[in-house]
Amino acid sequence: MFGTLKSKFQTVQDGISASFKGLTLGESPKPKKPNAGTDRVNYNAGADVLHHYQLQWNELHELAEENSIKAHEVDVLVGTIYEKLNREWNNMTILNCTLASIPKINHDIQNLMDQIGTLEEAFEEVEAALFKLEDLNETLELQSKQLDHRFQLALYKEKKLSELDNYRIALASEHSERVLQKELRQQKMLKERQDTFDEVFRGEIENYKATGVVPRGATSQQGPALEEIVLEDDSTDFVEFLQILHYASAGFKVDTQDLRFLVGEEKSFDLYLTEKLPSEATVILSSTQAGLVKIRPSVFNITKNDQNLHWNISVTALSPGISSAFVVVTIEKSLFVFYLSDVVGWIYFLTWTISFYPQVYENYKRKSVVGFSFDFLALNIVGFVMYALFNCGLYWIPEIERQYSERYPRSLIPVLFNDVFFSINAVAANLLIIWQCFIYEIGSQRVSITAKTINGIFGILAVVSLALSIAKVTLWLDFFYLCSYIKLVITIIKYIPQTYSNCVRKSTSGWSIATTLLDITGGILSMLQMILNSYNYNDWESIYGDITKFGLGLISTVLDAVLIFQHYVLYRYEPQLIKSHSFIDVLT
Known part of the structure; x- marks a missing residue:
């Protein structure tokens, strides 16, 4: 329908334009050459008629110009109507295309709805996985706390064992000191008794020299007589003890004076004794800073004339720091x-x-x-x-x-x-x-x-x-x-x-x-x-x-x-x- 109407308007516009373009002013008649017979013609006759026609012709000319202007306006108006009609036609074409694409849009919307549904399912799965991850993190955190508590317990145990070793060393030192003091007191007492007996004996000798009679005291059935008592001043054990102290302080050597390892790492060094000990002795190894290292073995015995003069000592790092006890132990973080x-x-x-x-x-x-x-x-x-x-x-x-x-x-x-x-x-x-x-x-x-x-x-x-x-x-x-x-x-x-x-x-x-x-x-x-x-x-x-x-x-x-x-x-x-x-x- 719109196509037919457009064709009709186009035909009318073309016809009007052609009709107005064909309008032209009439040419004035050419004057005829006078001839010999016209001299007698009265030219004033019909002047009024000619003037009347001339006025009508001018009026027609003015009307033609006015019609031309109106025709131009009509042509512009028809062009405007044509442009509007063309725009409406384009809009109708776009509308037809849009209406034709509605099924595709509906299909795309359906696909989007399906994808949204898939995303919702994925979100639910992710949410469930996040819950599981939270549970796993809580489990790992609990395990980490358990390991930390175990490590703290191990450190506390090592600290207490170190304190126990120190206490044992102190007790051993105190015991040795008491034994030494007791032996010294016994030797002092025996010496005092020996001096007393010597003084009495010298007095009796002087009395014998003066009187010639050997004095005899009252005898008792219990115990031997004074003359039968033999005093022994034997300091062999004490001398051996001093020798052990000398050998222990001067005879031990190590193969290295510098140990370096990470926390948790274990290394070892060799301990040597350059001379045999004349008696049994106990060796105690300890750290100057408790909790830094763990030493194994920390205590071992050496028998008299022991042939084994070499021991391997293991050291485990527990905490970073530096400890120097002849063997320098350096513990690193990284x-x-x-x-x-x-x-x-x-x-x-x-x-x-x-x-x-x-x-x-x-x-x-x-x-x-x-x-x-x-x-x-x-x-x-x-x-x-x-x-x-x-x-x-x-x-x-x-x-x-x-x-x-x-x-x-x-x-x-x-x-x-x-x-x-x-x-x-x-x-x-x-x-x-x-x-x-x-x-x-x-x-x-x-x-x-x-x-x-x-x-x-x-x-x-x-x-x-x-x-x-x-x-x-x-x-x-x-x-x-x-x-x-x-x-x-x-x-x-x-x-x-x-x-x-x-x-x-x-x-x-x-x-x-x-x-x-x-x-x-x-x-x-x-x-x-x-x-x-x-x-x-x-x-x-x-x-x-x-x-x-x-x-x-x-x-x-x-x-x-x-x-x-x-x-x-x-x-x-x-x-x-x-x-x-x-x-x-x-x-x-």
């Missing part, structure tokens, strides 16, 4: 933290070891040491010589090791081979820089009076301590410890000359920033290793116990940070100083 600490230690060892050589390369590249503080070099070489003496003495000299063991009987030697290598390497690197100072351009630089005075004071202290050690007034160990203290003081003050020199010159030229970066890296890693070890061994007191090492790392880090700030911030754009004939007395 094996990963142990290896991480070990890696950090080696990294900062390598970093500090190579930190001296960028300055050597810097001097070689510039063929000059201008800008490098001689005061820093003078203090640094003295400090590392003292540090090398301390490390070499404690690592290689047996007498120093013996004195250290006597002063700290339950501590290991705190110097390792890498400490010795580092200190010797530092001395060699500083000697190489000193040699460069003789062959390269130095300008007017010299070691200041203040630096010479400080080194002189340290030298006097070292010589006095050395003389006292040679004279045996103090131990050699004290001399080497003085060397380490000198190194600590120099580490605190040695960066000041270079820092002040950079400040005065407004430049860091001549100083290798790579040395500073390596040194600050080593200091940070050194402190990190101490923190990792303190956490892993639950031994935060060790930071305060080894405050020298921690302090060295902290001080080095702060002073290195100052040098880095000078190089990268304050004097970043200063030109390099190649040669200079100005001398800066840093400390005076």
